[in-house]
Structures are given as structure tokens and as C-alpha cells.
Amino acid sequence: MFNYRFQWNQAWKRLPEMLDGAVVTMQVAVLSMVIGILLAILLTLFRRSGSRILSGIATTWVEIARNTPALFQIYMAHFGLAGLGLHLSPYQSLLLGITFNNAGYLAENFRGALKAIPDTQPRAGRSLGMSDLQAFRYIILPQMIRISFPTITNQMVWAVLMTSLGVTVGMNMDLYGVTQDLNALTFRTFELFAMAAVIFYVIVKIIQAGAWLISRRLFRY
Amino acid sequence: MIEIENVRKSFGALEVLKGIDLTVSKGEVLTVIGGSGSGKSTLLTCINGLEPIQAGKITVDGIEVHAKSTDLNKLRQKIGIVFQQWNAFPHLTVKENVMLAPRKVLKQSKAEAEAMAVKQLTHVGLGDKVDVYPGRLSGGQQQRMAIARALAMSPDYMLFDEVTSALDPQLVGEVLDTLRLLASEGMTMICVTHEMKFAREVSDRVAFFHQGVMAEIAPPAELFGDPKDPNLQQFLAATH
Numbered sequence: 001m002f003n004y005r006f007q008w009n010q011a012w013k014r015l016p017e018m019l020d021g022a023v024v025t026m027q028v029a030v031l032s033m034v035i036g037i038l039l040a041i042l043l044t045l046f047r048r049s050g051s052r053i054l055s056g057i058a059t060t061w062v063e064i065a066r067n068t069p070a071l072f073q074i075y076m077a078h079f080g081l082a083g084l085g086l087h088l089s090p091y092q093s094l095l096l097g098i099t100f101n102n103a104g105y106l107a108e109n110f111r112g113a114l115k116a117i118p119d120t121q122p123r124a125g126r127s128l129g130m131s132d133l134q135a136f137r138y139i140i141l142p143q144m145i146r147i148s149f150p151t152i153t154n155q156m157v158w159a160v161l162m163t164s165l166g167v168t169v170g171m172n173m174d175l176y177g178v179t180q181d182l183n184a185l186t187f188r189t190f191e192l193f194a195m196a197a198v199i200f201y202v203i204v205k206i207i208q209a210g211a212w213l214i215s216r217r218l219f220r221y
Numbered sequence: 222m223i224e225i226e227n228v229r230k231s232f233g234a235l236e237v238l239k240g241i242d243l244t245v246s247k248g249e250v251l252t253v254i255g256g257s258g259s260g261k262s263t264l265l266t267c268i269n270g271l272e273p274i275q276a277g278k279i280t281v282d283g284i285e286v287h288a289k290s291t292d293l294n295k296l297r298q299k300i301g302i303v304f305q306q307w308n309a310f311p312h313l314t315v316k317e318n319v320m321l322a323p324r325k326v327l328k329q330s331k332a333e334a335e336a337m338a339v340k341q342l343t344h345v346g347l348g349d350k351v352d353v354y355p356g357r358l359s360g361g362q363q364q365r366m367a368i369a370r371a372l373a374m375s376p377d378y379m380l381f382d383e384v385t386s387a388l389d390p391q392l393v394g395e396v397l398d399t400l401r402l403l404a405s406e407g408m409t410m411i412c413v414t415h416e417m418k419f420a421r422e423v424s425d426r427v428a429f430f431h432q433g434v435m436a437e438i439a440p441p442a443e444l445f446g447d448p449k450d451p452n453l454q455q456f457l458a459a460t461h
Binding site: 118120121123124125126127128129130131134138139142143146219220221 | 269271294295297298301302304306308310311312313314321322325326327354355356367370371374
């Protein structure tokens, strides 16, 4: 025990490959958030629509996304859909799985945020001649995004961390996948994964700092 | 002209308007007084179609408000309404609050909407506040902003629903002054209010609502000077 000899040099040489992986991780996370937010807004509209079918779809989505492991969701996107005849690449499956998860969590957060906006707000818009959708778009949505901004930031962090689940569906281009492959090649397990952890940590800190800057610019009221 | 014929309105089993007949002609200032629960505020939200009615008919310039074929979004452009709670949009500056509906509903250009907003805000005495967020304004200022916001749509009618009831006493005056100004300019207005002095000064007619019925309507001198309905007599005695 404890006769492991650290060879940081070996691992350090692999940093450029790992940073390339980090770029892919960021790409997946950002894409999954952008699409996830749009889908969550759509699910929110479904829930407000008054249609049983639409709100049923939204509720089912939210329930599955929030109450099953993210690993299961990514697995289903890859092997489950493949079983049905739809073959997605590991990258696509990972993106789909995380996006599904993001949309579900965000839709639920949006629902909470909506409760903080009094009904009199859209009513005031309606009384000025705005349509339902216009009142949502210009009066409710901006306030909803502001109220749920901290949870959106959290979900972004989760999206980054969830990319590590991609290895289970054969994803090897992202930070975690690259690290896994390098480990198989060099056996510098501790060094490589410690470096990966630090890179993940830095990415998260950058996201949090960025969110703070954005919130200061956007929410001056 | 606003014509209200035998309008009945219920919330569930509770009937709040029990057959109201009322006509308001162009340029008239009508104030509506009465105790809480008398149905006076509900009438306003029925006039611009925010609430459905169970029987009767409301027409505005010949357009039936509650007919299925009526484009309510279009009709509401004619009818401005200001509520007790001013409902400022907190994420927009004062100017943007006023510009929003003209831009999105009337499809005005930014310059056009901005010119109108500044004009209306100046009109209600907020010319120096156009670029601040409503959170920085007092209740009276926010309420005047809400009035400017409604006026920016160039409505033919203005409905005021107890616009001073949620204000601190020292802020009531500035809002009533704004209403007086509008009345003097010939705006057709229906004001639901608890301000008896205001009702007496600006109204062409005053209507007294009691338990969902319009119990009396008359010019202010007559209604306040010689009230005939016993409930009105009681109401006036209690408010003095």
C-alpha cells in the first residue's frame, strides 16, 4: 500500500489532449443548455396551455427527467433508441440525454418562478391589447428568467459534470472520455484523473463567474 | 359610447352584478361609488372583456364586447384601464413600460413609441423619470406611470379602478390631479373611486352601486345633495 510513485510529468504532457477534451465538454454542455432552456420554455407553455394532452406530455417529461438517474437517460438515448432502430453516435446520445435532463429540471424551476409573478402582470399586458403569447414573451418570460437565473446557472454546472457519464455510451472525445483513454494507455490513473478534476473545477468556477457578470449586466432593476 | 344592458355576472354561485343598465357617452366623466363587494370594480373588468358575463350585453362604439367574433385585443386598444395595483413591469424602465404595447401591439417604430412615451410621461409629471426602473418610484409615481402607459395606446375610453386605494394618503393628491387633468381634456372616463370629494368635483354623473345593483345615478350635486336611495343615504353618512 502507498508504494504508488507519482509521475506528474507523464500526465502533464497529456494536458493539451485533455484541454481539447474540455472544449468538447463545454460544447456539449452549452448546446444542451441552449436547447434545454428553449425546450423548458416550450414545456412551460404546454403546462399553461390548458390542453390536457400538452400538459400531460410536459408533466411526463419533467417526472422522468427529475426522478430517474441521468445515467439511465443517457443510456436510453443511446442503447434504448438503438433498440428501436435509431442509432445515435455517442456524442449525439450524450447531448440528447443531458438536454432531456436539463429541460425537465429547468421546466420545474420555471414553474416555481412563475408562482412568484402575480397574475396581475400578464393581465396588465392583456388590458393593453397584448395577446396571451405577447404577454408571456415580453412580460412573464424576462421576469421568469431572472427569478430562475441561479437555478439555470446550477443546471449549467450540472450539465458540465454530467458529460462524464458519456463514457458509458462510448463517448471518448470529452474531458472525461479523453482522460479514461489516456489512463488505459499510460496507467497514470491518479495523476490524470486529478488533473481532470482540477479542469472540471476551473470550468465550473468560470461558469459561476460568467453567470455573475451576466446577471449584473442583465438585471439592473 | 359604452352601452351596458341588463348585465349579469357571477363568480360561481355568487352573483356580483344583478342586471346593470348604463350608458356612458363620449366625453362624459362617470364616477362609480359604493361599498366593497358592490360589484363596481367587476363592471370595469367586464367592459374591457377581461371577465366574461353570464347575461346581458356590453357594446363599445357598437362592438359587442363578449361576442365570440370580437377581437378583444383590438377592442382593448380603445379602452385603457388602470388598476388599484399599478402593475408596473419591473424589468423595464419607465419609458420602456410605456413603449411596450405601442411597439408590440400597434407596431410603432421605436422612435415613434419613444416620442409618445416621453410625451405621455411628461403629461403626467414624470418627464424626469423616463429612464429609471419602476422599483425606484413611489406608489403615486408608479400609478401615474400606469396611466401614461394606458394613454400611450391613444384610447377613446379610460377606466380607473380605485386607482388611489393602494396609495399612501399623501400620494393620493398627485394621482387625482392627473385624473382631473384628463377629465378637463375631455377624455371619456369611468372612475371607480372612494374619493367622494373627487367624485363631486369632476363627474358629470355619479352612480351608486349596492350589492350588485345600480341603486342610484345622478349628477353629483343631486346625488350628494339629495340622495334618494336609503342605502346611499347610509353610505354617505358613513363616509363623511
